[in-house]
Amino acid sequence: MEYTVFYSTQITISTSYFENGLLGKDIEADIKINKIPEYNENEVNDLRYIITTNKQTYSIGEDVEIAFIVENISNKTLHIGLSTISSDYIVDISSGSEYVYGWPLIVLWAVREMTLAIGESVEYNYTWDQKRNLIWKSEEGFYDTINPPELVTPGQYTIRMVLYSYIPPANGVSTAITIK
Numbered sequence: 001m002e003y004t005v006f007y008s009t010q011i012t013i014s015t016s017y018f019e020n021g022l023l024g025k026d027i028e029a030d031i032k033i034n035k036i037p038e039y040n041e042n043e044v045n046d047l048r049y050i051i052t053t054n055k056q057t058y059s060i061g062e063d064v065e066i067a068f069i070v071e072n073i074s075n076k077t078l079h080i081g082l083s084t085i086s087s088d089y090i091v092d093i094s095s096g097s098e099y100v101y102g103w104p105l106i107v108l109w110a111v112r113e114m115t116l117a118i119g120e121s122v123e124y125n126y127t128w129d130q131k132r133n134l135i136w137k138s139e140e141g142f143y144d145t146i147n148p149p150e151l152v153t154p155g156q157y158t159i160r161m162v163l164y165s166y167i168p169p170a171n172g173v174s175t176a177i178t179i180k
Contacts, residue, residue, distance in 0.1 A: 041173060045168035048070075048071040050173060053065060058130070060153075061129075066127070066161065067125050068089055071116075071121035077117050080114045081112075083110070083165065084164050087103075088114065089124050089163055090102070093159050100152055132149055154179050155178070156177075159175055159177060160173070
């Protein structure tokens with residue numbers, strides 16, 4: 001078996017007991033970690049992912065306008081299996097190796113489908129108000145939410161947007177911005 005994980009630091013592999021009679025047995029698997037590219041265009045599984053922001057450098061507290069485009073670049077209609085009704089995509093923002101923002105914070109799981117004809121694309125727009133809603137709790141070993149969210153500090157930030165799909169596997173793209 002081979003499992004692919006995109007930009008995750010914790011890996012959980014679960015299998016159904018119907019799958020090859022593996023209930024209660026140790027599973028050996030090759031795990032391939034694919035980091036989402038650190039640039040603003042990515043092509044994989046017949047889809048092009050593009051992310052743009054309205055500018056590269058922002059003043060502290062200024063809204064960051066983000067556009068995330070998913071385009072069918074194949075020669076056939078694609079049926080994309082989505083796994084949540086909360087949103088078609090997720091947003092995460094980090095400074096160095098620390099996540100400072102995530103959306104949505106609560107995910108409502110459901111299986112549904114999106115169809116993209118040849119050359120068709122869908123665009124998602126998102127505005128980030130430069131507020132941090134996640135904090136690393138080193139003593140507990142997990143991220144927790146900050147309520148109320150607080151303004152981030154000046155620095156370099158990476159914005160990632162990922163299509164929350166299971167067919168094809170989740171993928172996306174990232175871009176960098178500076179906050180002064």
